[in-house]
Amino acid sequence: MTEKKIRVLVAKPGLDGHDRGAKVVARALRDAGMEVIYTGLRQTPEMIAEAALQEDVDVVGLSILSGAHMALAPRILELLKANGQEHIKVFIGGIVPDDDAPKLREMGIAGIYGPGASTEEIIRDIREAVK
Amino acid sequence: MLTQPILEGNRLALSRLLTQVENDSPEGRDALAELFPHTGKAHLIGVTGAPGTGKSSLVNQLTLHYRKEKNKKVAIIAVDPSSPFTGGAVLGDRVRMRDLSGDDGVFIRSMATRGSVGGLAQKTAAFVQVFDAAGYEIIIIETVGAGQSEVDIARLAHTTIVVEAPGLGDDIQAIKAGILEIADVLVVNKADRPGVENTERALRSTLELAHPTKRVVHHHGRMMKVDVTPSRSPERSEGAAKGLAHQAGDSSPSSTVQNDKDIWIPPIIKTISTEGIGIPELAKAIEEHKFHLHQSGDWSARDRARLRSELDAVLQEALMSRFLTGAHRDEYEEALEKVIRRDMSPYEAARILLNGKMK
Ligand SMILES: Nc1nc2c(ncn2[C@@H]2O[C@H](COP(=O)(O)OP(=O)(O)OP(=O)(O)O)[C@@H](O)[C@H]2O)c(=O)[nH]1
Ligand SMILES: [Mg+2]
Numbered sequence: 021m022t023e024k025k026i027r028v029l030v031a032k033p034g035l036d037g038h039d040r041g042a043k044v045v046a047r048a049l050r051d052a053g054m055e056v057i058y059t060g061l062r063q064t065p066e067m068i069a070e071a072a073l074q075e076d077v078d079v080v081g082l083s084i085l086s087g088a089h090m091a092l093a094p095r096i097l098e099l100l101k102a103n104g105q106e107h108i109k110v111f112i113g114g115i116v117p118d119d120d121a122p123k124l125r126e127m128g129i130a131g132i133y134g135p136g137a138s139t140e141e142i143i144r145d146i147r148e149a150v151k
Numbered sequence: 152m153l154t155q156p157i158l159e160g161n162r163l164a165l166s167r168l169l170t171q172v173e174n175d176s177p178e179g180r181d182a183l184a185e186l187f188p189h190t191g192k193a194h195l196i197g198v199t200g201a202p203g204t205g206k207s208s209l210v211n212q213l214t215l216h217y218r219k220e221k222n223k224k225v226a227i228i229a230v231d232p233s234s235p236f237t238g239g240a241v242l243g244d245r246v247r248m249r250d251l252s253g254d255d256g257v258f259i260r261s262m263a264t265r266g267s268v269g270g271l272a273q274k275t276a277a278f279v280q281v282f283d284a285a286g287y288e289i290i291i292i293e294t295v296g297a298g299q300s301e302v303d304i305a306r307l308a309h310t311t312i313v314v315e316a317p318g319l320g321d322d323i324q325a326i327k328a329g330i331l332e333i334a335d336v337l338v339v340n341k342a343d344r345p346g347v348e349n350t351e352r353a354l355r356s357t358l359e360l361a362h363p364t365k366r367v368v369h370h371h372g373r374m375m376k377v378d379v380t381p382s383r384s385p386e387r388s389e390g391a392a393k394g395l396a397h398q399a400g401d402s403s404p405s406s407t408v409q410n411d412k413d414i415w416i417p418p419i420i421k422t423i424s425t426e427g428i429g430i431p432e433l434a435k436a437i438e439e440h441k442f443h444l445h446q447s448g449d450w451s452a453r454d455r456a457r458l459r460s461e462l463d464a465v466l467q468e469a470l471m472s473r474f475l476t477g478a479h480r481d482e483y484e485e486a487l488e489k490v491i492r493r494d495m496s497p498y499e500a501a502r503i504l505l506n507g508k509m510k
Contacts, residue, residue, distance in 0.1 A: 024174055050234060052237065071245060075258055105163070
């Protein structure tokens with residue numbers, strides 16, 4: 021029997037710019053032995069939830085630089101739940117003001133990482149969260 | 152029944168079962184057994200070719216076509232390689248398939264190769280069965296052309312599309328005869344790029360070299376001219392038939408008509424998949440190939456060959472594991488040591504193990 025792989029959806033919701041950061045994280049997760057489904061730029065919450073459903077992922081990683089995290093995060097959590105996938109751990113990478121972080125955690129976001137966070141930290145937290 | 156929700160179209164249940172199947176769990180196996188009687192209806196289309204030729208973009212457009220024009224349910228299995236060092240993978244094909252989101256008639260599943268080639272073929276076959284039973288009429292399997300895996304996938308598919316593109320060092324040497332042998336339809340994508348004609352020409356001459364002899368053996372020792380009904384498919388057969396006609400050496404109408412259903416010469420279709428150009432023509436060629444498979448009896452022949460190799464693979468695995476769980480484990484290890492010391496060849500060892508005379 022094959023060992024169970026951690027499957028992670030990496031998505032970039034919102035309309036802002038580039039996905040360099042998301043790609044760096046995607047590769048780091050791959051190098052940590054995870055299977056990363058990369059969906060690219062400008063994903064709507066609906067697209068993200070649909071992809072998470074089809075891919076049966078354990079984790080969704082969101083790269084949000086636009087400042088729209090307070091709108092996007094609850095919407096995505098809600099859609100995952102509606103699909104019967106409330107077990108999925110959702111992580112956010114990007115620029116999140118200190119005031120917002122506790123609120124996001126309250127909503128059920130499993131981890132929040134600023135531009136200075138190390139990929140090792142993210143990998144460790146993901147492994148811990150899906151145990 | 153465990154699998155009732157899948158037969159009823161529950162997407163979460165379907166998705167979870169794919170994971171079970173991928174991890175080869177006992178639940179997965181039981182569910183596959185239940186679903187199996189519901190399979191055998193879908194048209195399996197393999198899409199392969201070198202990295203970056205535009206396979207995912209093409210799958211995206213082709214699926215849009217099947218949704219809009221034919222209202223067929225489409226499942227896509229997008230296979231990408233796992234890293235041999237870490238076992239991880241970045242599966243990026245969905246990036247080019249965003250047009251398909253929000254449509255319940257489409258299901259896209261990404262899959263990493265995870266180690267063994269044989270294992271991949273087996274798992275892909277199992278995925279196909281799940282989608283087939285769940286009522287997906289078209290199942291498209293995208294793989295990166297890189298050796299054995301696409302040959303295995305081609306064996307699985309009814310119709311295999313090989314995608315080439317200009318500007319990838321695409322002179323004659325780069326277009327390998329091997330990959331053309333598995334092609335039922337050839338696509339020259341990125342037809343908006345310079346060098347399309349060269350790619351097309353290279354394909355055509357490789358086709359001439361690679362195809363006829365193979366096909367002749369398989370088709371009663373005769374090479375036929377396929378273009379007997381030009382009205383049905385002008386662009387498709389024109390080029391291929393032109394290139395092959397002189398080798399065919401037979402254009403007597405009666406025998407051509409009599410035998411043309413047995414012969415399939417891969418058409419070459421030019422596409423610009425970012426814009427959807429050439430997609431209706433591609434869909435038509437696929438449809439014609441399906442028709443050909445039914446006409447010639449190849450559809451059931453392929454089905455038979457596929458299920459046979461599936462059965463053989465499962466049987467081999469089962470026999471092996473039964474053998475090893477019997478009293479033979481120690482004897483096996485002992486024999487292996489002897490082989491390693493060069494005291495015995497693998498053949499001798501196998502013979503002795505099977506005769507139970509190791510001691
Ligand atoms: N100019 C042009 N570019 C295209 C065409 N089709 C695809 N592309 C581009 O080619 C690149 C690769 O396209 P994909 O569809 O991802 O190719 P692929 O073969 O699936 O790639 P891998 O899965 O990585 O092997 C993308 O940047 C596409 O936008 C085309 O017809 N013309
Ligand atoms: Mg691709």
